[in-house]
Amino acid sequence: xxxxxxxxxxxxxxxxxxxxxxxxxxxxxxxxxxxxxxxxxxxxxxxxxxxxxxxxxxxxxxxxxxxxxxxxxxxxxxxxxxxxxxxxxxxxxxxxxxxxxxxxxxxxxxxxxxxxxxxxxxxxxxxxxxxxxxxxxxxxxxxxxxxxxxxxxxxxxxxxxxxxxxxxxxxxxxxxxxxxxxxxxxxxxxxxxxxxxxxxxxxxxxxxxxxxxxxxxxxxxxxxxxxxxxxxxxxxxxxxxxxxxxxxxxxxxxxxxxxxxxxxxxxxxxxxxxxxxxxxxxxxxxxxxxxxxxxxxxxxxxxxxxxxxxxxxxxxxxxxxxxxxxxxxxxxxxxxxxxxxxxxxxxxxxxxxxxxxxxxxxxxxxxxxxxxxxxxxxxxxxxx
Amino acid sequence: xxxxxxxxxxxxxxxxxxxxxxxxxxxxxxxxxxxxxxxxxxxxxxxxxxxxxxxxxxxxxxxxxxxxxxxxxxxxxxxxxxxxxxxxxxxxxxxxxxxxxxxxxxxxxxxxxxxxxxxxxxxxxxxxxxxxxxxxxxxxxxxxxxxxxxxxxxxxxxxxxxxxxxxxxxxxxxxxxxxxxxxxxxxxxxxxxxxxxxxxxxxxxxxxxxxxxxxxxxxxxxxxxxxxxxxxxxxxxxxxxxxxxxxxxxxxxxxxxxxxxxxxxxxxxxxxxxxxxxxxxxxxxxxxxxxxxxxxxxxxxxxxxxxxxxxxxxxxxxxxxxxxxxxxxxxxxxxxxxxxxxxxxxxxxxxxxxxxxxxxxxxxxxxxxxxxxxxxxxxxxxxx
Numbered sequence: 001x002x003x004x005x006x007x008x009x010x011x012x013x014x015x016x017x018x019x020x021x022x023x024x025x026x027x028x029x030x031x032x033x034x035x036x037x038x039x040x041x042x043x044x045x046x047x048x049x050x051x052x053x054x055x056x057x058x059x060x061x062x063x064x065x066x067x068x069x070x071x072x073x074x075x076x077x078x079x080x081x082x083x084x085x086x087x088x089x090x091x092x093x094x095x096x097x098x099x100x101x102x103x104x105x106x107x108x109x110x111x112x113x114x115x116x117x118x119x120x121x122x123x124x125x126x127x128x129x130x131x132x133x134x135x136x137x138x139x140x141x142x143x144x145x146x147x148x149x150x151x152x153x154x155x156x157x158x159x160x161x162x163x164x165x166x167x168x169x170x171x172x173x174x175x176x177x178x179x180x181x182x183x184x185x186x187x188x189x190x191x192x193x194x195x196x197x198x199x200x201x202x203x204x205x206x207x208x209x210x211x212x213x214x215x216x217x218x219x220x221x222x223x224x225x226x227x228x229x230x231x232x233x234x235x236x237x238x239x240x241x242x243x244x245x246x247x248x249x250x251x252x253x254x255x256x257x258x259x260x261x262x263x264x265x266x267x268x269x270x271x272x273x274x275x276x277x278x279x280x281x282x283x284x285x286x287x288x289x290x291x292x293x294x295x296x297x298x299x300x301x302x303x304x305x306x307x308x309x310x311x312x313x314x315x316x317x318x319x320x321x322x323x324x325x326x327x328x329x330x331x332x333x334x335x336x337x338x339x340x341x342x343x344x345x346x347x348x349x350x351x352x353x354x355x356x357x358x359x360x361x362x363x364x365x366x367x368x369x370x371x372x373x374x375x376x377x378x379x380x381x382x383x384x
Numbered sequence: 385x386x387x388x389x390x391x392x393x394x395x396x397x398x399x400x401x402x403x404x405x406x407x408x409x410x411x412x413x414x415x416x417x418x419x420x421x422x423x424x425x426x427x428x429x430x431x432x433x434x435x436x437x438x439x440x441x442x443x444x445x446x447x448x449x450x451x452x453x454x455x456x457x458x459x460x461x462x463x464x465x466x467x468x469x470x471x472x473x474x475x476x477x478x479x480x481x482x483x484x485x486x487x488x489x490x491x492x493x494x495x496x497x498x499x500x501x502x503x504x505x506x507x508x509x510x511x512x513x514x515x516x517x518x519x520x521x522x523x524x525x526x527x528x529x530x531x532x533x534x535x536x537x538x539x540x541x542x543x544x545x546x547x548x549x550x551x552x553x554x555x556x557x558x559x560x561x562x563x564x565x566x567x568x569x570x571x572x573x574x575x576x577x578x579x580x581x582x583x584x585x586x587x588x589x590x591x592x593x594x595x596x597x598x599x600x601x602x603x604x605x606x607x608x609x610x611x612x613x614x615x616x617x618x619x620x621x622x623x624x625x626x627x628x629x630x631x632x633x634x635x636x637x638x639x640x641x642x643x644x645x646x647x648x649x650x651x652x653x654x655x656x657x658x659x660x661x662x663x664x665x666x667x668x669x670x671x672x673x674x675x676x677x678x679x680x681x682x683x684x685x686x687x688x689x690x691x692x693x694x695x696x697x698x699x700x701x702x703x704x705x706x707x708x709x710x711x712x713x714x715x716x717x718x719x720x721x722x723x724x725x726x727x728x729x730x731x732x733x734x735x736x737x738x739x740x741x742x743x744x745x746x747x748x749x750x751x752x753x754x755x756x757x758x759x760x761x762x763x764x765x766x767x768x
Binding site for chain 2: 029219323
């Protein structure tokens with residue numbers, strides 16, 4: 001028996017039972033006191049996770065909606081924007097800015113590598129007239145499994161006044177990210193990753209400086225408009241009907257995150273990274289990302305060329321009902337991606353590593369069964 | 385004991401148990417075959433409800449998002465747009481068009497009344513150069529409880545080539561609306577009304593003619609872009625991560641709608657209208673909307689001036705945990721609105737009418753208990 005599908009993609013991630021049950025509560029009036037209480041509670045908690053006292057708006061949308069919200073509120077047509085791209089999601093952020101009339105300069109990083117803060121420092125220094133209005137960066141690039149050092153990138157910007165906007169869709173609450181202390185202007189995220197709830201909500205935190213910029217930015221906007229959002233937030237409401245069931249889920253999930261503790265969650269994701277990488281390497285497979293910038297939330301594994309990554313994924317799916325993500329675009333059939341983000345247990349990763357070994361053996365890869373699993377076990381033992 | 389809050393606002397509407405349970409299913413890969421099957425099934429069903437063979441895109445957003453999608457895809461900056469406004473939501477549609485650079489001419493109808501097709505016919509005849517690119521109409525104006533006769537308005541347009549766009553957020557699947565037969569170009573709706581699922585999904589159906597217009601329309605867009613949406617739909621996917629749990633709910637709700645039958649659902653809402661209006665009138669209260677254009681999905685009741693509508697709502701809420709909507713803007717404290725949309729039983733309406741009588745009596749309104757309820761009972765008896 002294979003049972004229910006086990007989802008190991010880097011989002012949507014599995015939903016805890018407590019969250020599922022919370023989402024089944026009856027509807028309430030979204031302009032009444034009960035919803036107000038929920039909205040205020042989750043707004044405060046998500047701000048805590050961003051380590052900020054600044055503004056937060058929660059949209060009924062996917063994560064991409066939050067990226068569009070950032071562009072339409074804080075960037076004007078004709079603005080020069082520097083976009084660091086190192087995969088599908090960095091490209092998407094740049095594409096959105098271009099769609100809304102920004103003059104986008106892409107600093108393209110090879111897929112599988114991280115952005116080099118020194119190159120960003122150099123580029124900023126070559127902009128004495130402060131033409132660059134915004135710097136767009138992906139915190140954790142889901143398409144490759146690489147994360148950027150946001151703190152160092154911010155430091156590399158120095159005194160340059162460009163708005164610093166971070167796509168943290170697959171990182172927020174799993175990787176350290178300190179908005180106020182590090183000087184980030186805009187953080188964007190989604191609900192279906194480390195927040196352990198289904199897709200459908202997105203988050204945008206933004207600084208006072210960004211809010212000021214929005215008052216002068218003249219891209220057309222309505223649905224994403226922060227001034228409208230903040231006006232309603234003062235009354236304990238959202239501008240437009242909120243996705244109420246997802247708010248129920250979010251409140252419960254935030255309670256769970258608080259119980260575990262943000263630092264523990266960040267440490268747990270790092271441990272999962274070590275567990276998966278050590279284990280997969282012991283199976284004789286290569287990893288796409290270098291140790292220095294490997295994502296704690298997902299691992300991109302290069303399949304043996306003779307097999308191709310899609311055959312591995314297919315066997316895992318058919319035999320074990322485990323769904324892993326493939327490679328996108330230039331990485332199609334090259335890598336498979338193991339998500340270890342959100343509500344994932346050590347137990348799950350042990351079984352997945354064991355299943356992966358069986359799969360590799362079955363497909364003709366030379367492997368001694370247990371060689372990867374035993375490494376994973378050791379990582380767990382060492383961290384007890 | 386008052387028990388759980390009973391929601392009688394015109395959306396969000398109560399969620400059937402079957403739908404709640406469906407939404408608790410584990411997450412699946414939104415780029416895999418299971419989701420594809422769901423997406424294709426619900427797309428076909430929602431198209432059936434719109435009585436169309438044209439295009440449909442489902443967005444992760446509130447209903448307002450779909451209005452913005454229509455504007456950004458089908459209208460260009462500088463386009464002349466005729467917006468029929470008769471309440472908050474008609475104004476909103478016009479505001480969005482204006483935000484995106486359209487030259488909006490508002491044909492303002494007094495709140496509580498319906499649009500006059502003859503005035504629209506006249507206006508269209510006065511546009512021999514076909515400057516008007518789009519006509520925006522609200523099917524069912526939630527802020528007043530008035531519906532427009534969409535078929536007659538379309539006929540009034542005659543051969544005028546303006547795109548005919550209908551905000552059907554609070555009407556689709558509760559009121560008759562025949563996209564292809566009547567010649568509607570764009571229908572917009574949301575999930576939290578007659579679809580009986582929580583807020584968070586919006587629907588946009590659009591004609592081939594609208595699609596063609598979108599290729600020439602040059603408002604900036606990305607999240608709402610129909611060409612991107614249709615490209616992914618061909619692969620059985622959505623452009624961006626869909627709100628998976630709401631899709632589970634939608635599939636189950638569509639099954640329920642099919643079981644009941646679209647014609648029966650439409651008839652049921654008309655019966656509810658008769659029930660509520662007859663009953664409330666018997667209590668000596670006045671109604672905002674004339675019988676000829678009173679909404680089948682919600683009823684706006686004018687509270688006795690000596691009481692004010694907010695006191696009535698407050699008592700209903702405190703004593704019975706029944707939540708009704710108030711009046712918005714100029715109608716604040718004048719009307720209260722009883723939603724009878726979606727998953728509402730005759731039983732519910734009987735109890736609400738009885739509770740309303742008690743409330744009125746308690747607040748000093750001269751009323752014989754049972755006078756309204758007995759009328760409601762008769763309506764039910766006559767329709768068995």
